[in-house]
Amino acid sequence: MKIAIGSDHGGFHLKEHVKKYLQAQSVEVLDFGTFTEASVDYPDFAEKVGRAVAAGDPKRGILICGTGIGVSIAANKVHGIRAALCADVFSALMSREHNDANILCLGERTLGFGHAEMIVDTWLHGVFQGGRHAARTEKVMKLDKAR
Numbered sequence: 001m002k003i004a005i006g007s008d009h010g011g012f013h014l015k016e017h018v019k020k021y022l023q024a025q026s027v028e029v030l031d032f033g034t035f036t037e038a039s040v041d042y043p044d045f046a047e048k049v050g051r052a053v054a055a056g057d058p059k060r061g062i063l064i065c066g067t068g069i070g071v072s073i074a075a076n077k078v079h080g081i082r083a084a085l086c087a088d089v090f091s092a093l094m095s096r097e098h099n100d101a102n103i104l105c106l107g108e109r110t111l112g113f114g115h116a117e118m119i120v121d122t123w124l125h126g127v128f129q130g131g132r133h134a135a136r137t138e139k140v141m142k143l144d145k146a147r
């Protein structure tokens with residue numbers, strides 16, 4: 001499994017933590033930064049991860065900022081992206097099973113790191129259920145194309 005990851009300064013420490021957590025499970029992690037605590041702009045990292053995922057290499061990504069809100073708004077502006085901000089395990093599972101989310105967004109300032117690990121695990125292993133949900137995500141992607 002291969003995952004793109006990125007954050008701004010507000011998500012830097014959780015990004016580093018999640019990166020190590022995934023690597024310990026033999027997940028290949030493509031780190032798009034940021035690489036220090038210096039203040040940066042979250043749309044730049046959402047764009048990098050969003051474009052990589054939209055191009056299909058890798059197929060899924062994780063974005064982190066202070067709340068997860070900024071990166072989720074920005075990533076959803078990239079064509080082909082279905083980014084889901086999740087602050088609980090149930091939402092993480094539904095974002096995969098019902099919404100086929102290809103980017104998970106997390107907030108470093110809103111989540112404990114242990115909770116974030118559980119959300120990441122759930123999201124990584126959640127499987128899109130297709131069927132009626134596929135018809136709905138297709139409608140969502142039509143909106144994306146019509147912009």
Ligand code: RB5
Nearest residue numbers: 010065066067068069070
């Ligand atoms: C940075 O201070 C903060 O605004 C950013 O990380 C994020 O929470 C924005 O949505």
